[in-house]
Every structure is written in structure tokens, then in C-alpha cells.
Amino acid sequence: xxNFTYYNPVKIVFGRGSIAELPKLLPARAKILLTYGGGSIKxxxxxxxxxxxxxxxxxxxxxxxxxxxxxxxxxxxxxIVRAEGIDFLLAVGGGSVLDGTKFIAAASVYxxxxxxxxxxxxxxxxxxxxxxxCVMTMPATGSExxxxxxxxxxxxxxxxxxNSPHGFPKFSILDPETTFTLPPRQTANGVVxxxxxxxxxxxTFPADAALQDRQAEAILQTLVEEGPRAxxxxxxxxxxxxxxxxATQALNGLICCGVPQDWATHMIGHELTALYGVDHAQxxxxxxxxxxxxxxxxxRAKLVQYAGRxxxxxxxxxxxxxxxxxxxxxAFFRSLGVGTxxxxxxxxxxxxxxxxxxxxKHRMTLGEHKDICQKEVxxxxxxxx
Amino acid sequence: xxNFTYYNPVKIVFGRGSIAELPKLLPARAKILLTYGGGSIKxxxxxxxxxxxxxxxxxxxxxxxxxxxxxxxxxxxxxIVRAEGIDFLLAVGGGSVLDGTKFIAAASVYxxxxxxxxxxxxxxxxxxxxxxxCVMTMPATGSExxxxxxxxxxxxxxxxxxNSPHGFPKFSILDPETTFTLPPRQTANGVVxxxxxxxxxxxTFPADAALQDRQAEAILQTLVEEGPRAxxxxxxxxxxxxxxxxATQALNGLICCGVPQDWATHMIGHELTALYGVDHAQxxxxxxxxxxxxxxxxxRAKLVQYAGRxxxxxxxxxxxxxxxxxxxxxAFFRSLGVGTxxxxxxxxxxxxxxxxxxxxKHRMTLGEHKDICQKEVxxxxxxxx
Numbered sequence: 001x002x003n004f005t006y007y008n009p010v011k012i013v014f015g016r017g018s019i020a021e022l023p024k025l026l027p028a029r030a031k032i033l034l035t036y037g038g039g040s041i042k043x044x045x046x047x048x049x050x051x052x053x054x055x056x057x058x059x060x061x062x063x064x065x066x067x068x069x070x071x072x073x074x075x076x077x078x079x080i081v082r083a084e085g086i087d088f089l090l091a092v093g094g095g096s097v098l099d100g101t102k103f104i105a106a107a108s109v110y111x112x113x114x115x116x117x118x119x120x121x122x123x124x125x126x127x128x129x130x131x132x133x134c135v136m137t138m139p140a141t142g143s144e145x146x147x148x149x150x151x152x153x154x155x156x157x158x159x160x161x162x163n164s165p166h167g168f169p170k171f172s173i174l175d176p177e178t179t180f181t182l183p184p185r186q187t188a189n190g191v192v193x194x195x196x197x198x199x200x201x202x203x204t205f206p207a208d209a210a211l212q213d214r215q216a217e218a219i220l221q222t223l224v225e226e227g228p229r230a231x232x233x234x235x236x237x238x239x240x241x242x243x244x245x246x247a248t249q250a251l252n253g254l255i256c257c258g259v260p261q262d263w264a265t266h267m268i269g270h271e272l273t274a275l276y277g278v279d280h281a282q283x284x285x286x287x288x289x290x291x292x293x294x295x296x297x298x299x300r301a302k303l304v305q306y307a308g309r310x311x312x313x314x315x316x317x318x319x320x321x322x323x324x325x326x327x328x329x330x331a332f333f334r335s336l337g338v339g340t341x342x343x344x345x346x347x348x349x350x351x352x353x354x355x356x357x358x359x360x361k362h363r364m365t366l367g368e369h370k371d372i373c374q375k376e377v378x379x380x381x382x383x384x385x
Numbered sequence: 386x387x388n389f390t391y392y393n394p395v396k397i398v399f400g401r402g403s404i405a406e407l408p409k410l411l412p413a414r415a416k417i418l419l420t421y422g423g424g425s426i427k428x429x430x431x432x433x434x435x436x437x438x439x440x441x442x443x444x445x446x447x448x449x450x451x452x453x454x455x456x457x458x459x460x461x462x463x464x465i466v467r468a469e470g471i472d473f474l475l476a477v478g479g480g481s482v483l484d485g486t487k488f489i490a491a492a493s494v495y496x497x498x499x500x501x502x503x504x505x506x507x508x509x510x511x512x513x514x515x516x517x518x519c520v521m522t523m524p525a526t527g528s529e530x531x532x533x534x535x536x537x538x539x540x541x542x543x544x545x546x547x548n549s550p551h552g553f554p555k556f557s558i559l560d561p562e563t564t565f566t567l568p569p570r571q572t573a574n575g576v577v578x579x580x581x582x583x584x585x586x587x588x589t590f591p592a593d594a595a596l597q598d599r600q601a602e603a604i605l606q607t608l609v610e611e612g613p614r615a616x617x618x619x620x621x622x623x624x625x626x627x628x629x630x631x632a633t634q635a636l637n638g639l640i641c642c643g644v645p646q647d648w649a650t651h652m653i654g655h656e657l658t659a660l661y662g663v664d665h666a667q668x669x670x671x672x673x674x675x676x677x678x679x680x681x682x683x684x685r686a687k688l689v690q691y692a693g694r695x696x697x698x699x700x701x702x703x704x705x706x707x708x709x710x711x712x713x714x715x716a717f718f719r720s721l722g723v724g725t726x727x728x729x730x731x732x733x734x735x736x737x738x739x740x741x742x743x744x745x746k747h748r749m750t751l752g753e754h755k756d757i758c759q760k761e762v763x764x765x766x767x768x769x770x
Binding site for chain 1: 386387388389390391392393394395396397398399400401402403593594595596597599600602603604606607610611623626627630631634639642643
């Protein structure tokens with residue numbers, strides 16, 4: 001097991017009716033910026049619950065944070081924060097709203113010249129942030145219990161992430177009932193996103209971390225069980241609750257304690273989303289099987305373990321089980337209705353070359369061995385035509 | 386899944402050489418009380434590492450916090466804290482040292498008349514605490530990542546616990562190498578203690594909490610695997626690291642999220658320790674098989690799951706598998722060298738009656754159904770003669 005530091009001070013308030021806890025969680029006399037997305041919270045009753053809980057507070061609204069939240073949109077909110085002396089941000093929505101809000105919170109108090117450098121210069125860790133809270137309405141990104149965010153710059157089609165020690169939400173309210181009305185596409189995307197968050201931290205090489213391995217497998221097994229149920233029975237509270245908790249646990253810093261991490265799938269996927277507009281989870285469903293296939297020799301020990309423990313594959317020699325596990329993974333994504341090929345989204349084969357070049361442009365060396373570069377990225381995407 | 390709140394702000398610094406991180410973790414200019422136990426840290430080099438890291442700091446030492454830390458001892462430390470204006474407590478040792486230090490930290494700033502009421506009056510949650518850090522040298526109690534502590538009053542032979550929202554250590558340093566020299570009895574005790582922490586939160590009744598169940602099973606499976614290895618190869622870093630992380634994860638508030646909890650075994654065990662002086666883990670090894678046997682009808686669904694997933698018992702009807710799982714549990718404890726019968730410790734059969742009466746005296750109604758009272762406690766212990 002590698003040495004590690006684990007620290008996660010987010011307070012999670014989970015369950016039916018938990019939005020009503022808001023008044024206890026917010027600082028007294030805060031000037032609040034309420035951020036949200038395209039308005040689905042107005043249709044599903046979440047907005048009304050939040051406004052009821054905020055009664056008597058000073059609240060400014062900022063709507064319109066889009067999926068793959070844009071730098072340009074966030075900077076408009078930064079202007080409002082500065083102009084109105086906002087001192088607390090409350091994000092209501094999915095991971096994109098929360099990610100955008102994390103960036104707004106950091107950029108609003110950023111001392112450097114250009115807040116974009118928070119994303120482009122990884123040495124440039126924000127040295128402060130306004131406090132944030134959230135009401136998370138879509139289990140997927142895990143952003144509700146971590147200190148990272150992913151932001152897209154529309155003008156340059158760049159999708160980049162940052163982490164900040166100040167980026168943890170003070171609290172996250174998770175009410176599974178708010179997810180009952182999610183469209184099937186978003187439900188499926190959430191399952192895929194959480195699943196791939198886990199594989200990025202698990203399908204690498206053994207590191208004598210028996211508990212972390214099993215904690216990762218626990219999430220994968222539960223997603224495999226509950227994902228299809230959520231599509232079949234969208235108003236089943238227990239299923240929605242399990243998915244929501246899986247998504248949170250998949251990316252809160254726990255399962256990566258002391259183990260190597262990959263993240264090649266995410267980095268390649270971000271480029272696909274930025275260039276071709278596929279959903280984040282769709283990009284992951286395309287790329288993951290390619291990364292596993294391309295890297296299967298080096299990931300072999302963990303893939304064998306994954307085959308046995310997650311997919312119950314115990315017959316045949318190791319190579320057969322590994323291939324079967326990769327095939328099962330892709331079939332699982334497809335069973336949820338998420339396409340796994342570039343062609344499913346009409347992305348042309350040239351994407352392989354274009355994305356590979358951008359990985360170099362962004363100075364990324366990917367994978368747990370930090371040696372997946374332009375050539376390997378091209379090869380991976382060529383497997384996904 | 387029940388509604389829950391999860392909050393755990395402890396910073397964990399884990400791995401080889403991590404004691405050297407102390408200077409970065411301690412507040413500048415703190416007046417530190419360094420607390421420890423019987424002096425084993427002076428034999429295994431931990432004391433020297435800590436003192437090297439504390440060079441140039443204002444440090445007062447308080448040694449002699451015993452296993453099952455005593456109220457009387459802790460109150461001596463409280464006097465020193467008050468007299469010297471101590472403002473940070475650094476506990477170095479096992480769970481007993483840390484628990485004692487948590488109580489010292491709460492009692493030192495306690496506003497009520499008698500600090501003992503922190504333990505006897507559960508409504509009496511301490512409203513403040515001095516900050517604490519710890520260097521944990523024995524994986525067992527999980528105290529390094531929670532806000533609870535157990536204290537014993539020698540004069541009345543009472544062993545009671547308290548929780549405080551202010552009781553979380555600011556940081557806990559876990560270096561598995563500090564556990565290489567633990568005596569086999571303490572290694573085995575640690576495995577049993579962590580194991581029973583998990584069963585208290587897992588062997589109850591199903592609550593639609595698929596992930597929490599698997600997270601609990603992950604710890605149990607790892608303890609079953611690694612426990613015997615630690616006794617056979619005490620200087621195996623990977624094994625020691627896995628055990629240490631299991632113990633921490635077993636009682637940090639994670640696996641109990643949204644599920645019922647039992648704790649009857651602990652409460653009965655505390656009385657056995659207070660009255661007859663058996664080690665904490667020994668008391669658990671005696672009581673747990675009795676609680677499972679006595680409650681097996683009501684715990685049946687979870688016991689069947691436990692039989693299959695932890696002990697790989699899939700043959701025969703459910704009743705047979707449940708019995709086999711309980712027998713396996715007891716055999717596992719015995720294989721580690723921990724006695725599981727009252728008679729193993731020369732505790733007389735009358736203990737059943739005496740302990741049962743004390744449960745009533747302490748106004749406890751135990752178990753996940755809150756209905757294990759005097760009669761049931763007597764019956765449970767009568768099974769353990």
C-alpha cells in the first residue's frame with residue numbers, strides 16, 4: 001500500500017425530506033447565490049422545496065449553468081458575486097451545476113490575473129474559495145463529496161479540471177426522491193459515470209490494498225445490480241438511494257487511498273466531449289473498453305480479479321476471463337442504453353488522430369504508468385470505431 | 386435505507402515514516418500535552434520519532450494512561466492541562482490512550498459540575514473540547530477516526546462511553562511499522578475488536594443498503610484473510626497496513642450510514658471487562674457468539690448473507706448455514722488465540738446474573754430492536770459458560 005493522506009470534511013445529509021435541513025446548514029446572515037441549471041428543478045419540485053427552506057434569507061439566483069459547465073457562463077456569475085458581495089454559494093442540481101459553482105467560488109476570490117489559469121496551470125492551486133453547499137439531484141459525478149471540478153471553455157473547446165483544498169462543499173444534501181424524475185438517459189449516464197470513476201481507481205495494478213480493492217468492488221457490484229433496476233423502476237426509493245450513495249462513494253477519495261490511479265479514460269473522454277459534444281458518460285463508455293483492451297497485459301492481475309469478483313467469471317484461463325470481463329463491461333453499458341462506439345454517436349474515425357494530438361497539446365501523459373501518450377491514445381480510439 | 390448524516394473531518398496521514406509529518410500538522414506555538422501509556426512507545430522507537438518531530442515545541446508529558454483508561458487517571462491530566470494552559474493534546478499509543486485523551490480534552494473545558502456526567506448522562510453532550518491529534522500504534526478501536534471514547538471508573542467498576550461532535554481528532558497518523566512489535570495478544574485483540582465493530586453495524590436486519598452491506602463485508606473478509614497472517618508474519622508491512630486500515634474503516638461512521646445498529650455485544654462486554662478485567666476484545670469474543678445465537682431468528686436474513694459472503698457457506702438450508710457461520714466466527718476468534726468462553730478466563734457462571742443486573746442499573750436496552758434487557762442478557766451469557 002502506498003502512503004496516503006485522506007481528508008474529507010463534507011457533511012452529507014442523506015434521505016427523504018432532507019432539503020428541509022437547509023436552514024440549519026447555512027450560515028446565519030449569509031448573502032447567498034443560488035445556482036442552478038436549465039430549470040428541471042422547477043419542474044420536479046426541488047426549486048420550491050429549496051425556496052421554502054430559504055425563506056427569509058438574502059438570495060440572488062443564477063440560472064443557466066449548462067451540462068459541461070462553461071467558463072464563460074461561470075465568469076458571468078463571478079461578476080454577480082463580486083458586485084453583490086455574495087458570501088455563500090448554494091448549488092442545486094447535478095454535477096455540472098456543482099462543478100460550475102466550485103469554479104465560481106474559486107474564481108471570485110482568485111488573486112491571479114486570469115482565472116482560466118486555475119484550469120490550465122496545475123501548479124496554480126487556488127489559495128481560497130467562497131464557501132459552497134449543495135443540493136445534489138443527480139447521482140453521477142461524486143462532486144458532492146470531493147474538491148474537484150471540470151470546466152469547459154467554449155471558445156477553445158477545452159474541457160479541463162482542477163482540484164482545490166478549499167473546494168469541498170461544506171455540506172451536500174442528497175434526497176433520492178429528487179432523482180425519481182431523471183430521464184432514463186441521465187440515470188444511465190450516472191451509473192456509467194460512477195462505474196468508470198471506480199475503474200479508474202481500481203483497474204490498475206495490485207498494490208497490496210485488500211480493503212480498498214473490496215470497497216471498489218462493492219460499488220461496482222452494487223451499480224451492476226441497481227443500475228438496470230433504476231431504469232425499470234425509476235420511483236423505487238431503495239434503488240435510487242443505493243445509486244446515489246454509490247456515486248458519492250465512487251469519487252470521495254476513499255477507494256483511491258494508497259493505490260495507483262489511471263484516469264486515462266476520463267482525460268480522453270473529456271476531449272471527445274469538448275470536440276464532439278457527447279455526454280460525459282457516453283465518452284467514458286466509448287473509451288473505457290478501449291483502454292482496458294489496449295492495456296490488458298499490464299492491467300492483467302487486476303482484470304482477472306475484476307472478472308471473478310464483479311462478473312463472477314471463474315471458468316477458462318486468465319486471458320479468456322479478462323476478455324470476457326471487458327466484453328461484460330461494454331455489454332453492461334449498452335444494456336443501460338449507452339452507446340459504446342464512436343459510430344454510435346456519428347463521431348468520424350479521424351477523431352482518433354485529432355484527440356491524440358490534443359492530449360499532447362495539453363501536456364498529458366496518462367494512465368497509472370504515466371506513459372499513455374499521443375500514439376497510444378490514437379491506438380485506443382482506433383479500437384472504438 | 387434510513388436517513389442519515391455523515392460527517393468525519395479527521396485527516397488521516399497513513400504510511401511508512403508518517404510520524405515525520407507531525408510538525409506540519411500541529412498548530413504553531415501550541416502548548417502540547419503529550420499523552421501515552423505504559424511506555425511501550427519508548428521500546429519500539431515511536432517515542433523517539435515523536436520527540437524528534439516535536440523538537441523546539443513546548444511539550445509536557447503525561448504517561449500512564451492504562452488499558453481501559455481510568456477516569457481517575459484522566460482527571461489528573463485535566464489538572465495539568467488547566468494548570469499549565471495546555472491548548473493541544475497529542476495522544477501517542479493505542480485506542481485506550483486516545484480515548485483517555487479525548488476525555489481529558491472534553492473534561493478540561495467542561496462547564497458542568499462533575500465531568501463524570503459526560504459519561505453517565507447521555508443527554509450531556511460536551512459542548513466543547515480542546516483539539517487533539519494522535520499517533521495511533523495499535524489498530525483496533527477505530528478511535529483514530531471517530532468522535533467517541535470509552536472510559537472506566539475504577540472506584541465503581543463502571544465502563545461507559547461518550548460521543549462528542551468536538552471529539553474528532555484533527556489528525557491521526559497511522560504508520561503500520563509502529564505495529565510490528567505488538568505482542569500477539571494485542572494483534573489478535575485488534576482483529577477481534579475491528580471485526581466486532583463491523584458485526585455490530587452489519588448483523589442486524591436488512592435495510593436496503595446494498596453498498597453499506599458490501600463495505601462491511603469488505604472489512605470482514607479482509608480481517609479474516611489478514612488477521613492470521615499478522616500473527617504468522619508480524620513484520621509484513623502489507624498485512625499490517627491492511628489491518629490498520631480495516632480497523633479505522635470499521636468504526637468511522639461509514640458502514641453505519643442508513644442502517645440499524647446493534648451494539649449489545651459491546652455493552653455486555655464492557656460490563657465483563659469492568660467487573661472481571663478481561664481485555665475488551667476478549668469480552669467481545671465471549672459475547673458475540675452468544676448474541677448471534679440468542680438473536681438468530683431475528684437476525685436470520687443478515688446471518689444468511691454473512692454466511693455466504695464472508696464464510697463462503699452456500700450448502701444446506703438456511704438454518705444450517707447460519708449455525709455454521711456462527712461456529713466459524715467463534716472458531717476464527719479461537720484460531721487467533723482469543724478465548725471465547727467465560728470459562729477460558731475463569732469467570733464464574735454467576736457473571737450472567739451480575740452483568741444482567743448492571744445492564745438494568747445503567748438503564749440500557751440493547752440491540753437493534755432496543756429490547757435486549759436483563760433477562761435476555763442473562764440468557765446470552767448463560768450460553769457462554
